[in-house]
Amino acid sequence: MAALVLATARRLLLRGSGSWRRSRLRSGAPARRGFSSGSAYPRVPLSSPLPGVPEPVFATVDGQEKFETKVTTLENGLRVASQNKFGQFCTVGVLINSGSRYEAKYLSGIAHFLEKLAFSSTDRFDSKDEILLTLEKHGGICDCQTSRDTTMYAVSADSKGLDTVVGLLADVVLHPRLTDEEIDMTRMAVQFELEDLNMRPDPEPLLTEMIHEAAYQENTVGLHRFCPTENIGKIDREVLHSYLRNYYTPDRMVLAGVGVEHEHLVECARKHLQGTRPAWGCAKAVDVDRSVAQYTGGMVKLERDMSNVSLGPAPFPELTHIMIGLESCSFLEEDFIPFAVLNMMMGGGGSFSAGGPGKGMFTRLYLNVLNRHHWMYNATSYHHSYEDTGLLCVHASADPRQVREMVEILTKEFILMAGTVDVAELERAKTQLMSMLMMNLESRPVIFEDVGRQVLATRSRKLPHELCALIPESGPSGVESAARPWTPGAVPWP
Numbered sequence: 001m002a003a004l005v006l007a008t009a010r011r012l013l014l015r016g017s018g019s020w021r022r023s024r025l026r027s028g029a030p031a032r033r034g035f036s037s038g039s040a041y042p043r044v045p046l047s048s049p050l051p052g053v054p055e056p057v058f059a060t061v062d063g064q065e066k067f068e069t070k071v072t073t074l075e076n077g078l079r080v081a082s083q084n085k086f087g088q089f090c091t092v093g094v095l096i097n098s099g100s101r102y103e104a105k106y107l108s109g110i111a112h113f114l115e116k117l118a119f120s121s122t123d124r125f126d127s128k129d130e131i132l133l134t135l136e137k138h139g140g141i142c143d144c145q146t147s148r149d150t151t152m153y154a155v156s157a158d159s160k161g162l163d164t165v166v167g168l169l170a171d172v173v174l175h176p177r178l179t180d181e182e183i184d185m186t187r188m189a190v191q192f193e194l195e196d197l198n199m200r201p202d203p204e205p206l207l208t209e210m211i212h213e214a215a216y217q218e219n220t221v222g223l224h225r226f227c228p229t230e231n232i233g234k235i236d237r238e239v240l241h242s243y244l245r246n247y248y249t250p251d252r253m254v255l256a257g258v259g260v261e262h263e264h265l266v267e268c269a270r271k272h273l274q275g276t277r278p279a280w281g282c283a284k285a286v287d288v289d290r291s292v293a294q295y296t297g298g299m300v301k302l303e304r305d306m307s308n309v310s311l312g313p314a315p316f317p318e319l320t321h322i323m324i325g326l327e328s329c330s331f332l333e334e335d336f337i338p339f340a341v342l343n344m345m346m347g348g349g350g351s352f353s354a355g356g357p358g359k360g361m362f363t364r365l366y367l368n369v370l371n372r373h374h375w376m377y378n379a380t381s382y383h384h385s386y387e388d389t390g391l392l393c394v395h396a397s398a399d400p401r402q403v404r405e406m407v408e409i410l411t412k413e414f415i416l417m418a419g420t421v422d423v424a425e426l427e428r429a430k431t432q433l434m435s436m437l438m439m440n441l442e443s444r445p446v447i448f449e450d451v452g453r454q455v456l457a458t459r460s461r462k463l464p465h466e467l468c469a470l471i472p473e474s475g476p477s478g479v480e481s482a483a484r485p486w487t488p489g490a491v492p493w494p
Contacts (some may be wrong), residue, residue: 069460070262071455071461079455080256081256083259083448085258088158092166092169092265093153093169094255096252100147100225106243109190110240111151113235115151119142120178123177124171125168135168148220166268167268170273204395208382213300219296245280246285250273254452256452258444319400321397322403326392328385330386341430341433342429343381343382350380362425364413380396
């Protein structure tokens, strides 16, 4: 039947094309269509510019890459860093040395509140809607993120609106109104986020919080990143202003921009961020926490009933999640690159992640854990690094009846880290690390964050090709020595 239909269609097509050809010949029209290469058109080679078309402008590179990060320090201590990048849009933001690690003398949760209050009403803008409408005129979007040691306010917009964007950022950072209505709305948002965190089937954010709490008990990066429930009603305008007075100072800030001219950015910084009086006054900071992280070790447990999280024909399986972590190094130390290579070498993921069980059959956690133990749902390596410390962790999930065996398997992998490293797996991890680094830096917002964080921590920036030159130097001895301080006795047993 299919062959008959195909043959009929072919006859109709040939019949139609024949009648069309006959009608074209009868009307005297040319049987052959003239193309640009025909005699009716001038023979212009593709290598010559077309008449009347403006000459194109291409991005060029002179000698060494023109991607060096320029840094200027203003009279008030504010650092201005820029990275030139070809394109119509730019990403500009203010990064501040503040976060949950500096809340030892305050109610914990202030940084969490400030993240939710960002881009609300200011002295110049009566509401968040007015800020968004101003950004919309320049095709802009905004965001605020806080971590344990950094607060980041960022805007992506058309480069022509740079002065407006920097002025808006200065207003958002230094002149927030923090009205009672906004604080009440933030309390509701924080409460909702905490409830969502506890109900979420994916426990990774909560486990990361708990591993820091166990590793650095009641100091610096071990302090709560999320606002505890009991503090939601206690944080008010006076508490926020007290914190802002000590940590939102020019010497702790970096104005970073990608896709902008450096001199123009410096000019905007002088105009909007220098000599301005913030909303909390100009009193000198007196309560700045300069504590160095103290690794203590420990164990944190949390029991939850997840039976009502995913109801239906395929309910979420009952699992026990553990995260084992040991101290590594800060991103300022020489061992930082070997630790990054070691993290890539461990790798891991979910047993049924995107791509199926055959994905990622080369990293150690896949080869030694997921492939050999079918009952393991997940085994993933993470590396958290800060200015004065670091944490290498492995997150794993399995049935509650196999917790002890799961801990034993992960402990064995930690011990094997300090053993002999195969040359092939080491080279593979280095290549993967360089590939991930370069692929991530294809994105303008990622470049902006990299510029801002490096300049905030070191007052300069290492370029991608400099980092890629350091990665091959991490030989087997470097990776092995990075793992050597760890002892199996440090692992908590359930």
